[in-house]
Amino acid sequence: MEGTRTALNFFVLYLLLLKAMLTSFSGLASVPTIRQDLVVSRHLMTDRQLNTALVAGQTGPGPVGLYVVSIGYFVSGVPGALAGLLAVMTPAFLVLPLMRWTGKYADSPPVRRALNGVLLGSAGLILSAAMPLTRDAITGLIPAIIMAASFAVLSFTRVQSAWVMLGAAVAGLLGMLVR
Numbered sequence: 001m002e003g004t005r006t007a008l009n010f011f012v013l014y015l016l017l018l019k020a021m022l023t024s025f026s027g028l029a030s031v032p033t034i035r036q037d038l039v040v041s042r043h044l045m046t047d048r049q050l051n052t053a054l055v056a057g058q059t060g061p062g063p064v065g066l067y068v069v070s071i072g073y074f075v076s077g078v079p080g081a082l083a084g085l086l087a088v089m090t091p092a093f094l095v096l097p098l099m100r101w102t103g104k105y106a107d108s109p110p111v112r113r114a115l116n117g118v119l120l121g122s123a124g125l126i127l128s129a130a131m132p133l134t135r136d137a138i139t140g141l142i143p144a145i146i147m148a149a150s151f152a153v154l155s156f157t158r159v160q161s162a163w164v165m166l167g168a169a170v171a172g173l174l175g176m177l178v179r
Helices: 001-020 028-039 045-057 065-106 109-137 142-157 160-179
Strands: none
Touching: 001 028, 001 065, 028 045, 028 065, 028 109, 045 065, 045 109, 109 142, 142 160
């Protein structure tokens, strides 16, 4: 019976993560759906674990949505990580026929408007998830300064995000030593 329960949990986790990936249309836009399903509704992880998974996914090479593998690991160990990996891979295979169709009609105003709508919706989803995660991550003045400086550098310069992340990590370590 335990094997059936594990398989069911694997399948349910896969479906929850797949739903998030399919309804977001981009890597980080799935965060609000994942947060709602796994943090708020089912209490399978915390905002801190979600933040940690996001950091783990962003620091390694690979696609933006790879943080879903870390989320699966936090929820259910190695089987959860496998469920996350499959949830990240599945839309790539499903989108190929859509890309072929979209490519034919990409210059069509209705298709262009629909794609712009998806892009704007994804931006709204990312913002809605960023607020609670930001509240969890900013624990004092130094993290707030690091966040504001990172935002300013990324918004108003052409510095690559990897350098900003490295600088933020160094600033965080120095801030910890100063305390």
